[in-house]
Amino acid sequence: MTSPRRAPGGFPVVGIIGGGQLARMCAGPAAELGVTLSVLAEADDASAALVVPSSPVGDHTEAEEVHAFAQHCDVVTFDHEHVPPHVLDLLVAEGVELHPHPAALRFAQDKLAMRERLTGLGVPCPRWVRTDTAADVTAFGDAVGWPVVAKTPRGGYDGKGVRVVADAGELTAWLERAASEGSGLLLEERVSFRRELAVLVARSPSGQAAAWPVVETVQTDGICTEVIAPAPGLDAGLSADAVHAALRVAGELDVTGVLAVELFEVEAVDGRASFVVNELAMRPHNSGHWSMDGAVTGQFEQHLRAVLDLPLGSPRPHDRWTVMANVLGGELPDLYPAYRHVMARDPEAKVHMYGKGVRPGRKIGHVNISGDDLADLRERAAHAAGYIQGVVTE
Amino acid sequence: MTSPRRAPGGFPVVGIIGGGQLARMCAGPAAELGVTLSVLAEADDASAALVVPSSPVGDHTEAEEVHAFAQHCDVVTFDHEHVPPHVLDLLVAEGVELHPHPAALRFAQDKLAMRERLTGLGVPCPRWVRTDTAADVTAFGDAVGWPVVAKTPRGGYDGKGVRVVADAGELTAWLERAASEGSGLLLEERVSFRRELAVLVARSPSGQAAAWPVVETVQTDGICTEVIAPAPGLDAGLSADAVHAALRVAGELDVTGVLAVELFEVEAVDGRASFVVNELAMRPHNSGHWSMDGAVTGQFEQHLRAVLDLPLGSPRPHDRWTVMANVLGGELPDLYPAYRHVMARDPEAKVHMYGKGVRPGRKIGHVNISGDDLADLRERAAHAAGYIQGVVTE
Known part of the structure; x- marks a missing residue:
């Protein structure tokens, strides 16, 4: 396996296991930061492999292949949670710097372990x-x-x-x-919830942490379709409790990189607005895509900074509201004309495409729009995403 | 020459002649937009070649090499103005879609032709x-x-x-x-000027155009070191006149892509705030780097949209002020510790590095910082850039 070409000046190489859109969306921030990416990709036309020069194809379940890949990287992180424990154990034994560490990642890989640990920490769960x-x-x-x-x-x-x-x-x-x-x-x-929320935080090996505002997420058929940042009308106490819980989980589990905590907002308990934790993810997450355009530091840049133990960037939002709508695959294989139409209709729409072939229901892109009028932003983001998908036709 | 791997869905390939930092800074926006880049690079460790998978090495003065490169691209644009006319003429004869067209680019390549044309248009010149x-x-x-x-x-x-x-x-x-x-x-x-300004506009083959706010540029020893967006205290009439002149030049010269017009602000004439044009550049320009973090649509994204004849994005600034400071090469070959320090000192600093080796005075990166307090932003941007350069040590 050939090594990635290092930039001069002492800048490191970050390896990402998995070549999906999360790895792909690290490519822009990495180029800007001046750090080099290398991606262990599922195929040479994987989403990230299309935009990262060093994208060897390999199987993330084969310890030797992953180890050979990691030899050329200063730190290694993940596009997904599917690297098996025996592979992670070998990497740790060989001294590879993994972020998050398998001892933390376990709680994102195994939902029983997650429930047990969160309950032990006193974090509200169903x-x-x-x-x-x-x-x-x-x-x-x-x-x-x-x-x-x-x-x-x-x-x-x-x-x-x-x-x-x-x-x-x-x-x-x-x-x-x-x-x-x-x-x-x-x-x-089965939790009777008012709505779904998510908190994203980033934490570095040194223990520095930063949190973006709590967002509202909207799921359709189990797939996230819309995110509103920040969550509208959120109780200030609930917001503080949720951020506190996410930072505490990150610290107690020694998470490094981005941690996403998915929440259900539930009925107030004794007059106090309340939540329970639904899921954890230890990587950039769909609920943070808004930050690419809506915050000073987006989640992909922050993840790279965190896993490199660089100082974290400001998560300050640029605008009052940012709405993200996922573009799902529809029946149209030829996306470009619809994409062009969406840009013409809305010069403020930030259209992100993942270089993926269309399959119905597959996440193939997303649209971010920021501004002051939330109802208007939601309509525009949904229209743009739906138009590219082919479910909105005018 | 192997062809770049095309993304599915009908997305095009943009070829860039030249692998400097301007081509490099197109890589992030291209990945986000879902369009494929290919770069004709000076060397396999050129700034852009480090981050663009399809970066064949070739000589931009050799017509056959450039033509072979262009075969795999839907449109071709430029990192610099140094492609000779005989090469451009061959490409046009072979039907390559060049943006800007050589008939426009000529006025950025030849300063005598530029002065003659602008004078003919009645645009103020020295x-x-x-x-x-x-x-x-x-x-x-x-x-x-x-x-x-x-x-x-x-x-x-x-x-x-x-x-x-x-x-x-x-x-x-x-x-x-x-x-x-x-x-x-x-x-x-030799113009006795109050200060230097720049106007950046983008124009597409269809004739759509968009302008960012007029900025102030500060040069040191002939090299741009600082940009303030928008230019502080700029007379509203001068601002309108300058944007109007830039849009008119873009239209009259049939410029496609980004056009930078460098101006001198001079003494008022008959009570009217006035300028003369210093230089033209027909590509993304140092005076527009602030827009990468400071505007809804940055200049590199806009250049790609323009040369592809995609609808242009909003140039709306995110913040009241954005200050850009160039990082020049100094005596420190190992930049990473200083870069780390800068991030720790200022979580709002957006540090961009170009993957280039250090040579004294060479542009190797830049820093953008946005906010409300201009004096504070200028101090912080200058400190960050100077610290990485090694001329500020505390």
Whole structure:
């Protein structure tokens, strides 16, 4: 595997395992910062491989391939959570500087471990239990109320690995697989939430941390489709509590890089606005895409700064509101004419495309728009994203 | 020459002749827009070649090499003005879509042609003359007052190719060379200016145009060291006149892409605040680096949109003021510790490094800082740039 070409002046090389859009969106900030990227890509036409000169193709589940890749990097970080523990363990044993460290990453890879740890820290969670049998499922559902939410501890994303079930019989196949893998299933109460929120923070190995404002996220069919930054009308106490919880989780788990904490805003408890934690991600996250255009320091730049233990940048928003709308793949394979139309309609729309082929429902881009009039921004962002997708036609 | 890997969805390839920092700074916006870049680089470690996967090495003065490069691109644009006319002519004859077109680019390549054309358009210029002999020089200097400014019509940049002379004898060598090349020299009166300004506009082949606010530029030893956006205390009439002149020049000369018009602000004439045009550049320009962080659409994104005939983006500034300070090479070859220090001192500083080796006086990066307090921003930007350069040590 050839080494990436280093810039002169002592600037480091950051390796990213995985060549998806999150790695791709690090490319601009890396070029600006002057640091070199290298990406271990799934294929030579992976989203990031199209824009990063050093993008060897390799399998992130093969320890030797990942280790060979890491030899040429000063630090190594991740585009996704799917690198298996045995690969991470080998890298650590060989002295590779991984951010986040596997001891932290574990809590983003394994939802049972996450629930156990957060509960131990006193961070509000939905009621949950580890289950191995249909009898456990029935007992939990009878206790917290049906339906309940079942999650595979590992491997889920964008709604995959999550099911809402009305009785234990719906989980027969999952329970059999969990039993054969010895993994158990995570059961959670189905939270009656007002809305979904997310807090993004970044933390460096030195312990410096920075938080962006709490955002509101809107999911459609389990996929994030819209983010409003900051979350409109958010109770100031809830905002402070949420940021505090995210910074505390980052510190207690020794997270390095960007940490996304997805929350449900729930009914006030004793008059105090409240939340429970839904999920954790230890990498740049869809809920932070707004920051690329809406903040002094975007999440991809901040992630690079954090994993390099560089001082963190200001997360100050540029505008009162920024709205992000995801562009999902639709029926149109030829996106360029629609993209052109969107730019003509709205000179303030920041259209980001990921260089990915269209498949229905696949995240292929997003649009950010900033300004003062939230209702107007939401309409414009949704229109732009929907037009490129092909579901809005005028 | 291998072709760049195209993104799916119908997105085009933009070729850039020259691999300097201007081409490099297109890389982030291109990745965000989803368009593919290809760079004809001077060397495989050129500034842009470090961050653009398709960066064949070639000689921009060799018509066949440039033509082979252009075959793989939908449009071709420039990092510099140094592609010779015979090369441009071949490309046009072969049907390559060049932006700007050579018929426009000529006025940025040849300062005598520029003075003649602008004067024809009635755009204010310093008094000037084409000179071929020492007698011409003496006559001009005696008429407008000594010293005068002598410029080689072609090939100058960053103060090179420009001399301030007190008598014709100082130009003997230049006149001999100009005579042998048949090029003549440009002589201009030395303008007594209040300050230097610049207007950046972008124009697309369809004729759409957009202008950023007029900025103040500060030169040190002929090299731009600081830019203040917008120019503080600028007379509103002068601002409107300057933007109008730049848009008119762009239209009349059929410029496509970014056009930078450098101005001298001079004493008011009949009570009307006034300027004369100093130079033109038809590409992203140092006076527009502030827009990367300070405006909704930065100049590199806008240049790509313009040359692709995509609708232009909003040039709206994010903040009241943005100050840009250039980082010049100093005596420190190892920049990274100083860069780190600068980030720690100022979380709002946007530090851009070009991946270039240090040579004293070479432009190797820049720093942008935005906010409300101009004096404070200027101090901080100058400190950051000076610290990395090594001329500020505390």
